[in-house]
Amino acid sequence: MIIAIDGPAASGKGTLARRVAEAMDYAYLDTGLLYRATGAKVLAENGDPADEAAAVAAAENLSASDLEGEALRSEEVGTAASKVAAIPRVREVLLDFQRTLATTPPGGKRGAVLDGRDIGTVVCPEAPIKFYLTASVEERANRRFKQLQEKNPAAIYERVLKELEERDARDSARDVAPLKMADDAIHIDTDRLNANAVFDAVMAHIHTHMGADD
């Protein structure tokens, strides 16, 4: 069983996906981390994340240790991630790993939860359960700002808002696997729902779906 969770930056995908995976005892993959690690690797080598050769080499040489560390969570790395993510060959390189984890989850788990931008449309179009989370850009910037402020009191709301707007625009406008709701996804507007309410709504959908399958 594959559960796909997509949506724009800071819409609450990771928070939800982690909880759903735990509740279902499924594997969890934060696919954004693959793009963030690729972007961070290019930056670490003083390269340009928009440079195809540098980005592809970084994606091809990712190792497990590249996926660790709080530094990956910065907005600077988020911006680099969305630049490497617009390069078709980079997406191709990262696709196999995502599909393999989804279809043969590690640890003998019976299913997997993946979150990202194109899980329901490209990585796992066959997933029987798909969610698409949204919230206004101001609400998302507020969430991300609070998150960043916990680690860096000097974070600036206006800057976070601008970076999210630019990233949304880049992710939606790219030719390959743009941020887009799958036709068969369930849309959840989280503007006025806290994380618990989103989780409850999603679990109710999952139980209804799985009940229907029995």
Ligand SMILES: Nc1ncnc2c1ncn2[C@@H]1O[C@H](COP(=O)(O)OP(=O)(O)O)[C@@H](O)[C@H]1O
């Ligand atoms: N429904 C919600 N309402 C308010 N805050 C939320 C909600 N869902 C998640 N958050 C908070 O918003 C921030 C961004 O959530 P996260 O799961 O990292 O988003 P994404 O994975 O989409 O970037 C986190 O600090 C998280 O605790």
Ligand SMILES: Nc1ccn([C@@H]2O[C@H](COP(=O)(O)OP(=O)(O)O)[C@@H](O)[C@H]2O)c(=O)n1
């Ligand atoms: N499946 C995915 C996941 C992330 N990405 C890219 O990677 C960037 C970082 O993704 P993320 O999920 O970590 O970002 P946040 O939503 O956590 O801010 C996004 O802005 C996208 O450009 C993608 O293209 N496809």
